[in-house]
Amino acid sequence: MRKRRLWIVALAATLAAAPVGGTPARADGGLVAYWAMNEEPGSRYMYDSSGNGLHGNIGTEVVTGRSYGDGLGYGFGRLQPDTPPTHPQHLVGVADYAALDPDDRDYSVSLRIRTIYQFGNVVQKGQATAAGGSFxxxxxxxxxxxWFRGSAGQVLVTGPKPINDGNWHTVTCTRYGSGVALAIDGVMAASKAGPTGMISNAWPLSIGGKPSCDQVSVGCDYFAGDLDWVRIDAAGHDW
Structure with a gap:
């Protein structure tokens, strides 16, 4: 357990200390995917810089090549919650690769985010009732x-303070064998014990909201704000 917690803290600290707007250094464990989000304006293809080839498609409503003064990133406009029509072009999608599933590994999703809004799904694979689990x-x-949901149960961890202050924050969500932990700006912010088990579904990875929704019975929970990069690591996984 101690070794796993040390990995979580070390990963979060490494990412928070990365050069602003640059590529985070690789931490202990296996880098599964790294989307730097530094494509030029008008790009519709998101490149995975990890070398693993997990590229994605960028919806036409996503603003690419947005300059933050220290690099480029993506901008997501605000959409009225639970109000039709749906906006599938608001999303960035990565096809269902087996490598993106947590399976039963220690698994971490990290990102650099800035927003002034108070709602939205930022990154997910699968939805609430998806076969095989979701996160x-x-x-x-x-x-x-x-939030991680798998064959052994589900665990939800909530940060103690809002981060929608218009400043950049680095967030790391980690699922390990007996719980889930959240680090913000390199500091452990919250954790909760509880097994989740195997998580492996046939859904794409979605950035910016739900891929399957109608804004009536199922809200799309579209994210509004800026993203600088998104990264996935799996402890002990060697590419």
């Missing part, structure tokens, strides 16, 4: 939540 990072009331 997501969301920000209800501006507070980061890490």
């Amino acid at each position: 997501k990072i969301q920000i209800p009331s501006g507070k980061v939540q890490c």
Whole structure:
């Protein structure tokens, strides 16, 4: 257990200390995917810089090549919650690769985010009732939540303070064998014990909201704000 917690803290600290707007250094464990989000304006293809080839498609409503003064990133406009029509072009999608499933590994999703809004699903693979389980990072009331659901149960962890202050924050959500942990700006912010088991589904990875929704019976929970990069690591996984 101690070794796993040390990995979580070390990963979060490494990412928080990375050069602003640059590529985070690789931490202990295996880098599964790294989307630097530094494509030029108008790009519709998101490149995975990890070397693993897990590239994605960028919806036409996503603003690419947005300059933050220290690099480029993506911008997601605000959409009215639970109000039709749906906006599938608001999303960035990565096809269902087996490598993106947590399976039964220690598994971490990290990102650099800036927003003034208080809702939205930022990153997810699968939804609430998806066969095989699911995970997501969301920000209800501006507070980061890490949610993992698998064969052994589900665990939800909520950050203690809102981060929708218009400043950049680095967030790391980690699922390990006996719980889930959340780190914000390199500091452990919250954790909760509880097994989740195997998580492996046939859904794409979605950035910016739900891929399957109608804004009536199922809200799309579209994210509004800026993203600088998104990264996935799996402890002990050697590419």
